[in-house]
Amino acid sequence: MSNFKNLRIVDNFYQTSSYFPMPTILVSTIDDEGNTSLGAYSLCFPYYVAGKSYYAMILECRNSSNTAQNILKRRKAALNFLPHKKKYFKETVRLGYPGDSSKEKMAKTNLHLEEGLAGMEDQSKRPMIVSESFQVFECSWVSELENGFESQAGQLEGYEPPYKDFNGITSKFGAHFILKIDKIIMKEKYHQAIIDGVKPKSFPKIPVDYGYRDNTNFWYIASTRYMKEPIPAAKEMDISTVRFAADRTDPNIKFSDDACQKLVKVPRIFLKAALESCAKWARDNEVTVITSKEMEIINDKRNKEKKS
Numbered sequence: 001m002s003n004f005k006n007l008r009i010v011d012n013f014y015q016t017s018s019y020f021p022m023p024t025i026l027v028s029t030i031d032d033e034g035n036t037s038l039g040a041y042s043l044c045f046p047y048y049v050a051g052k053s054y055y056a057m058i059l060e061c062r063n064s065s066n067t068a069q070n071i072l073k074r075r076k077a078a079l080n081f082l083p084h085k086k087k088y089f090k091e092t093v094r095l096g097y098p099g100d101s102s103k104e105k106m107a108k109t110n111l112h113l114e115e116g117l118a119g120m121e122d123q124s125k126r127p128m129i130v131s132e133s134f135q136v137f138e139c140s141w142v143s144e145l146e147n148g149f150e151s152q153a154g155q156l157e158g159y160e161p162p163y164k165d166f167n168g169i170t171s172k173f174g175a176h177f178i179l180k181i182d183k184i185i186m187k188e189k190y191h192q193a194i195i196d197g198v199k200p201k202s203f204p205k206i207p208v209d210y211g212y213r214d215n216t217n218f219w220y221i222a223s224t225r226y227m228k229e230p231i232p233a234a235k236e237m238d239i240s241t242v243r244f245a246a247d248r249t250d251p252n253i254k255f256s257d258d259a260c261q262k263l264v265k266v267p268r269i270f271l272k273a274a275l276e277s278c279a280k281w282a283r284d285n286e287v288t289v290i291t292s293k294e295m296e297i298i299n300d301k302r303n304k305e306k307k308s
């Protein structure tokens with residue numbers, strides 16, 4: 001006998017058949033008159049996080065929404081993360097009511113708008129950002145992926161096939177957008193906390209959309225207490241494991257024993273990549289033997305890169 005009960009998977013399963021923690025984000029886009037429009041979205045997550053030439057988010061939305069139509073037409077969006085305050089969440093829910101035009105919604109908003117930083121830098125026309133946000137991702141739709149640009153705006157009653165798999169119009173009423181992150185901007189206090197090292201007090205109070213939704217309410221939680229759980233202590237490898245991999249990295253570059261010793265705490269799956277990046281540094285700097293001294297130089301360089 002299982003301790004679990006099966007639940008039928010239906011449309012909007014993340015709301016109807018589960019408890020699913022999500023962000024609440026106000027997405028700003030530019031409407032047909034050139035004004036900023038705000039829509040409420042939770043289905044917005046990191047998509048490309050490493051190993052590409054850019055970083056990206058994915059946004060999942062109703063394709064007839066102002067937001068989707070504006071992205072199809074003008075390709076710019078800003079993801080505004082507001083801290084938790086009852087009045088901000090109330091406003092988020094109001095901005096999440098389907099069917100109102102941007103003009104109607106924006107005329108009544110009690111939030112404030114200001115220019116972001118991305119447009120100032122690349123001179124592009126961007127939506128304004130919400131001043132009350134603690135952080136904002138300024139983004140551009142990567143319309144070339146899966147020829148997303150073939151998806152055209154204008155069909156508010158539902159789209160006919162063919163559909164895209166993940167970028168553009170993806171179903172009769174759905175759209176997905178891969179949004180390249182052009183800038184992450186943050187209020188001074190939170191920015192400084194990331195530079196100095198975050199402490200429990202430095203976290204912004206964030207509303208987490210609890211997924212489950214009934215006919216009358218959106219359910220959410222305001223994070224109030226931050227707890228930490230230490231990452232498990234690094235497991236040390238035997239130095240002979242490092243030596244074995246080091247000797248197979250580059251025939252022209254030798255690693256001394258004390259250099260290998262410095263790598264015993266690197267998780268084994270990252271060892272090859274770590275050795276290769278040391279060897280690359282050695283080739284670039286015409287070094288043929290890497291000792292602990294060179295390892296320190298490489299580490300300093302890496303730390304400086306991380307900081308900048």
Ligand SMILES: Cc1cc2nc3c(=O)[nH]c(=O)nc-3n(C[C@H](O)[C@H](O)[C@H](O)COP(=O)(O)O)c2cc1C
Pocket residue numbers: 024037038039040041042043044060061062064065066067068092093094095096097098099100102209218
């Ligand atoms: C907290 C919250 C989260 C929401 N998340 C989404 C979402 O991820 N995707 C979506 O299509 N609609 C979502 N909605 C509903 C949209 O906000 C709604 O369709 C709204 O009309 C969109 O505004 P717009 O037409 O100005 O873009 C959400 C609403 C709220 C209140």
